Every structure is written in structure tokens, then in C-alpha cells.
Amino acid sequence: MATNPDLTELLGSVHANLERGLLPAEVFADPAIYEEEMERIFQRAWVFLAHDSEIPEPGDFVRRRIGEDSFIVARDEARRVRVFFNACRHRGVPICESDRGRATHFRCQYHGWTFRNDGRLVGAPAWAKAYRGLNREEWGLLEADQVAEVHGLWFACLDPTAPSLDEWLGDMRWYLDLVFGAFPEGWEVWGDPHRWVIRCNWKIPAENFGTDDYHLLWLHRSNEQIGYFQVPLEYNMEGYHVQAGNGHGLSFSIAPTPDDPGPHYWGYPEELVAMIQRNPRLSPAQQDLANRSRVAVGTVFPNWSFLALPLSPDPKTSEPVGYMTIRIWQPAGPTATEAWSWVLVPRGSSEGYRQTAYRAAMATFSPGGSFEADDVKPWEGVTATAKSRFWLRRGRFYNYQMGLSEDMSSARLVSDWPGPGVVYSPRYEENQQRGFYRRWLELMQR
Amino acid sequence: MITYEQYQQLCDVLYREAELLDRREFRAWLELLDPELRYVMPVRVTPGSSDASSFSPAGRFFDETRSSLEMRVARLETGFAFAEEPPARTRRLVGNIRAERQEGAHYRVGSNLLLWVAYGDAAEALVLAAHREDEWVAEGEAWRLRRRAIYPDWTTLPLRNLTLFF
Ligand code: FES
Numbered sequence: 194m195a196t197n198p199d200l201t202e203l204l205g206s207v208h209a210n211l212e213r214g215l216l217p218a219e220v221f222a223d224p225a226i227y228e229e230e231m232e233r234i235f236q237r238a239w240v241f242l243a244h245d246s247e248i249p250e251p252g253d254f255v256r257r258r259i260g261e262d263s264f265i266v267a268r269d270e271a272r273r274v275r276v277f278f279n280a281c282r283h284r285g286v287p288i289c290e291s292d293r294g295r296a297t298h299f300r301c302q303y304h305g306w307t308f309r310n311d312g313r314l315v316g317a318p319a320w321a322k323a324y325r326g327l328n329r330e331e332w333g334l335l336e337a338d339q340v341a342e343v344h345g346l347w348f349a350c351l352d353p354t355a356p357s358l359d360e361w362l363g364d365m366r367w368y369l370d371l372v373f374g375a376f377p378e379g380w381e382v383w384g385d386p387h388r389w390v391i392r393c394n395w396k397i398p399a400e401n402f403g404t405d406d407y408h409l410l411w412l413h414r415s416n417e418q419i420g421y422f423q424v425p426l427e428y429n430m431e432g433y434h435v436q437a438g439n440g441h442g443l444s445f446s447i448a449p450t451p452d453d454p455g456p457h458y459w460g461y462p463e464e465l466v467a468m469i470q471r472n473p474r475l476s477p478a479q480q481d482l483a484n485r486s487r488v489a490v491g492t493v494f495p496n497w498s499f500l501a502l503p504l505s506p507d508p509k510t511s512e513p514v515g516y517m518t519i520r521i522w523q524p525a526g527p528t529a530t531e532a533w534s535w536v537l538v539p540r541g542s543s544e545g546y547r548q549t550a551y552r553a554a555m556a557t558f559s560p561g562g563s564f565e566a567d568d569v570k571p572w573e574g575v576t577a578t579a580k581s582r583f584w585l586r587r588g589r590f591y592n593y594q595m596g597l598s599e600d601m602s603s604a605r606l607v608s609d610w611p612g613p614g615v616v617y618s619p620r621y622e623e624n625q626q627r628g629f630y631r632r633w634l635e636l637m638q639r
Numbered sequence: 640m641i642t643y644e645q646y647q648q649l650c651d652v653l654y655r656e657a658e659l660l661d662r663r664e665f666r667a668w669l670e671l672l673d674p675e676l677r678y679v680m681p682v683r684v685t686p687g688s689s690d691a692s693s694f695s696p697a698g699r700f701f702d703e704t705r706s707s708l709e710m711r712v713a714r715l716e717t718g719f720a721f722a723e724e725p726p727a728r729t730r731r732l733v734g735n736i737r738a739e740r741q742e743g744a745h746y747r748v749g750s751n752l753l754l755w756v757a758y759g760d761a762a763e764a765l766v767l768a769a770h771r772e773d774e775w776v777a778e779g780e781a782w783r784l785r786r787r788a789i790y791p792d793w794t795t796l797p798l799r800n801l802t803l804f805f
């Protein structure tokens with residue numbers, strides 16, 4: 194439990210109101226909440242760091258963050274992936290300032306302590322005179338307590354007592370097997386990630402990708418006007434929201450039947466669809482969902498999201514093509530988020546597909562993308578209001594009541610969904626977004 | 640080599656282009672673009688060694704054709720491109736213009752761009768800096784932009800979105 198009485202009261206108020214579909218605005222701007230998140234969530238959660246293909250060879254590394262701390266994700270000479278805190282063990286100076294690279298060693302700029310890419314301290318200037326008696330074994334780089342991978346997606350966790358990644362993912366694992374396990378040979382990242390700064394709280398984009406489909410009806414209508422949507426927006430809402438446990442959730446736009454016109458298999462081109470159909474690791478239920486999927490979008494708690502859907506780089510001149518993008522919503526203070534976004538392409542896909550898929554992703558979901566450029570602005574608005582004294586005194590709560598009861602919306606619990614989790618359809622409901630905060634509260638109050 | 644007059648004309652077209660963009664006369668700007676245009680902005684990184692390029696081999700903020708830029712303009716014209724409603728106020732300063740003649744009527748033009756941008760009533764404005772490498776083609780009296788590579792000076796974009804033209 195939090196030791197700060199104001200914070201305890203605040204969390205109590207979240208608890209008292211969440212099941213009524215009300216979320217106090219402090220959750221998005223209060224510095225004490227943010228500090229507590231850095232402790233109770235980011236020191237305990239499995240956090241996404243990198244894709245395997247970013248560090249294919251021994252010595253490859255990328256620099257990433259957990260909470261606000263800098264970590265190096267490196268493949269050592271024995272090919273093992275390790276996650277080091279980016280600080281020299283002597284006086285803590287960061288030992289890596291590059292975004293990516295290949296190195297057998299990391300040398301500190303201050304006094305020159307040198308660490309191998311398996312973390313071992315191997316030397317320092319004038320070692321015999323300065324450190325004859327120092328035990329090198331004790332002064333290697335600090336490593337994340339747990340590191341694990343699913344479908345090439347590397348996660349780390351700073352809590353040695355935390356459950357395994359599989360357990361943490363819960364029912365989401367089945368959906369990652371569907372969405373990321375669709376291609377038997379896996380994925381590669383295409384290019385370096387986009388990074389940009391949004392003046393919003395990190396949870397807002399996480400919950401947006403974690404089943405806020407309702408905003409499509411209004412916010413993204415410019416895209417409808419320039420010919421981006423293959424399926425009319427109202428019809429598109431006839432999809433499913435999946436609560437996949439532990440705060441994770443995803444949303445499907447999906448064809449009602451395998452022979453429905455419109456996109457199938459997330460709009461991937463034929464040669465890629467054939468790879469999915471031949472994939473023996475997908476169960477019949479997963480094959481059925483893959484077939485009918487137009488869009489899959491979701492968030493793995495706390496701050497990692499994915500989106501697979503068909504869009505075009507330029508609707509006038511080319512057909513939509515399925516692509517996959519993944520994101521980190523990197524906390525950068527209570528009211529700032531650094532977005533990181535990658536495009537993944539299936540291994541074995543053609544050069545032509547990769548070029549088109551990347552251009553489509555960049556034209557739609559990137560800082561300059563026709564969808565995402567509009568998403569970020571209201572996220573800043575939600576955050577700005579959370580700082581208002583007047584709002585806190587008079588309104589205070591954000592509304593999360595869609596689908597709170599059967600009287601409220603047309604959404605209904607689905608009983609014949611082929612996958613795990615708690616599932617609602619159509620997508621006029623916010624159960625999963627409430628579920629995100631339920632999980633958040635559980636960790637914040639533990 | 641180019642003549643001083645040709646250099647003057649190229650400076651003039653770059654300044655006119657900046658003015659059109661600052662005035663949001665995007666349709667007039669599109670007129671300056673060759674139908675074969677390729678317009679690219681690579682992602683920039685801090686690489687692991689000083690001899691490695693800091694520009695991503697495959698990562699792009701933009702990889703556009705004239706047609707896709709026209710689509711971006713058409714989106715801004717819908718009135719529902721909320722990122723630009725109300726629109727950004729921009730001021731472009733183009734400088735360090737270096738030009739040389741290539742084959743025929745093709746000219747290579749390098750320039751630096753400082754782009755001042757402010758949104759709404761926010762007190763802070765941002766300045767984005769980039770180097771541009773262009774290819775311009777003379778068509779009688781007119782100039783058309785055939786290629787532009789925009790090399791940004793940021794790794795992490797300090798803006799929430801990138802609905803501006805460079
Ligand atoms: S702080 Fe790194 S060598 Fe002294």
C-alpha cells in the first residue's frame with residue numbers, strides 16, 4: 194500500500210468509482226500517482242523492450258527504457274539476450290549513448306571501466322596498480338531480473354518474484370499466438386523505430402489501442418473522406434472486444450463468415466495468407482479467426498500495443514495491404530509520453546510487399562500518419578484537463594460508462610467466441626478499458 | 640557550374656515554395672512538384688560507431704510521391720484533419736543554398752531549413768531543423784521539384800505529430 198495518505202485516498206477513490214464507470218482525472222496528471230507507477234508498475238511489470246530481429250548477431254545491442262531508466266538489450270557472444278541497466282558500476286555513469294550498434298565491450302567515459310557484452314567487468318586503466326584487490330565478479334553490469342521472449346518479442350521484468358511472462362500474459366498469450374504466431378517463421382523489423390513526444394499521460398494511448406474503437410466514428414473521418422475505409426464505419430463497429438486478463442485486451446474487426454466480401458487475414462497479400470494457412474501451430478479456432486480478421490488491435494498491460502490491419506500508402510493509386518505495427522508508450526513524466534513505433538514484416542515476405550507495407554504504415558500510423566496524427570491531439574487534451582483545478586473540483590471524473598449495463602449500450606456478452614477471455618460485441622462498450630484500470634489499481638494498491 | 644542567373648532563379652523558387660507552404664497554399668505548392676517526384680525523410684538515430692550513418696537505411700518519416708502528397712493535402716482540406724484544425728502557424732527560413740547543374744536541365748540543390756511552428760495559443764513554439772537535398776528540373780520558365788531528401792536534425796521528434804511539409 195502507498196504510504197502517502199493523499200495517495201492512499203486517491204487510489205481509494207479510483208477503487209470506489211471504477212465499477213461505476215468513473216475515473217478520477219488525477220490518474221492522468223498527479224505527480225504522486227506517476228511516482229507510484231514508476232515504483233509499483235514499472236518495477237514489477239513485464240515490459241516490452243525489443244524485437245529479436247533488431248539484435249540478430251552476437252554483439253548487437255539496442256538502448257531502451259523500463260520506466261524512466263535506461264537499459265541496454267544486448268546479445269552476448271554466446272547469443273544469449275541480456276538486459277543491462279545502462280550504468281557503469283563504478284560511479285553510475287551511463288555506458289551507452291547509442292540507439293543501436295554492435296560492440297564486444299562497453300567502456301565508461303569517466304574512468305574507463307570496461308564491461309564485456311555479457312556484463313562482466315573485464316578491466317580498467319592501470320588495473321594492477323589501482324584494483325589489484327577488487328573482485329571483478331562482483332562488479333559486473335546490473336541485469337534485469339527476468340528476461341523472456343514470445344514470438345521474437347523480448348520483454349524484461351525487474352521483479353525477481355514476478356510470475357513468468359507466460360503467466361503474466363494470461364489469455365493474451367493465445368491471441369499473441371494468433372496475431373504474431375500467424376507466420377511460422379516469425380517477423381523482422383523494417384527500419385528504425387519512429388520516436389516522438391506527446392504531451393499526454395502514457396496510459397491514454399495504451400487504453401486507446403486497448404479497445405477504444407468508438408473514436409473511429411468521429412476522430413478519423415477525414416480518412417473516410419479520402420477513401421481509406423474498406424468497410425463502412427458503423428458496420429466496422431460490429432466487431433469484438435476481448436478482455437484477455439491481467440489488464441490486457443484487444444479488439445477485432447472481423448468478417449461474420451469466411452466468405453464475407455472485404456478483407457480477410459488482416460488484408461495480408463495472397464502469398465502471406467498461404468503461409469498462415471499452412472501454419473500447423475495455429476489451432477482450428479485460431480485459423481478461423483485469422484481468416485475472418487480484418488483488424489486486430491490491442492494493448493499488453495502496461496504500455497505495449499500492436500495493430501494489424503490493411504491500409505494503402507495512397508488510396509488513389511494502390512490497394513490496401515495488411516501490415517503490422519507495434520508500439521511502446523514510454524512514460525516521460527506525468528504528462529508526457531515518448532511514442533516508439535516499429536513496422537514488422539513477416540520473414541520470407543517479398544521486397545515489394547515490405548516496401549508497400551512500410552509506406553502504408555508510415556502514411557497512416559506514424560507521427561505524420563493520416564490516422565495517428567489526429568489521435569495524439571485529443572490525448573493531449575485529456576491530459577491537460579486532468580491538471581485543471583476547476584475540473585477536479587466540479588467534474589473530476591472521466592466517463593467510462595459505455596456498456597456498463599445492458600440498458601446503456603447495444604454491447605452484449607458473447608458466448609460462442611472461439612477464443613479465451615471475456616468477450617463483448619458490438620464494440621460499443623468500455624469494459625476492457627475499465628479492466629485496464631482494474632489491473633492498474635491492483636498493482637498500485639498491492 | 641551554373642550561371643548566377645540560374646542560381647538566383649533556384650533561390651527564388653525555394654523562397655516561393657517556403658512562402659506557399661507558410662501561407663498554406665498547398666494546391667499551388669503541389670504545382671511545383673514533378674509528377675515523378677520522390678520525397679523522402681529518413682529516420683535519424685544515434686549510431687553505435689562514428690563511421691556509421693546516423694540515417695536509418697529503411698526507416699522513413701516520409702516516403703512520398705506527388706500523388707501521396709496530394710492525398711495529404713486533400714486530407715487537410717476535409718476540415719476533419721483535426722491535427723491541423725486549427726492549423727499550425729509556420730515560418731520557414733531557407734538558407735545555405737548551394738546549387739550545381741547536372742545533366743541537361745537538372746539541378747542539384749542543397750539547402751538548410753529552419754521551420755518555426757506554433758499551435759493554438761500554446762506559448763511555446765518549436766524550431767525544427769533539417770538539411771535538404773533536392774533535384775529541380777527547368778521546364779521553360781517553370782521549375783519542378785523531382786527529388787527531395789530531407790535530413791532531420793532530431794532523433795526523437797519533439798512534436799506530437801508531423802503534418803507539416805518540409
Ligand atoms: S564512473 Fe565509470 S569508470 Fe568511473
Ligand SMILES: [Fe+2]
Nearest residue numbers: 408413564568
Ligand atoms: Fe485512432
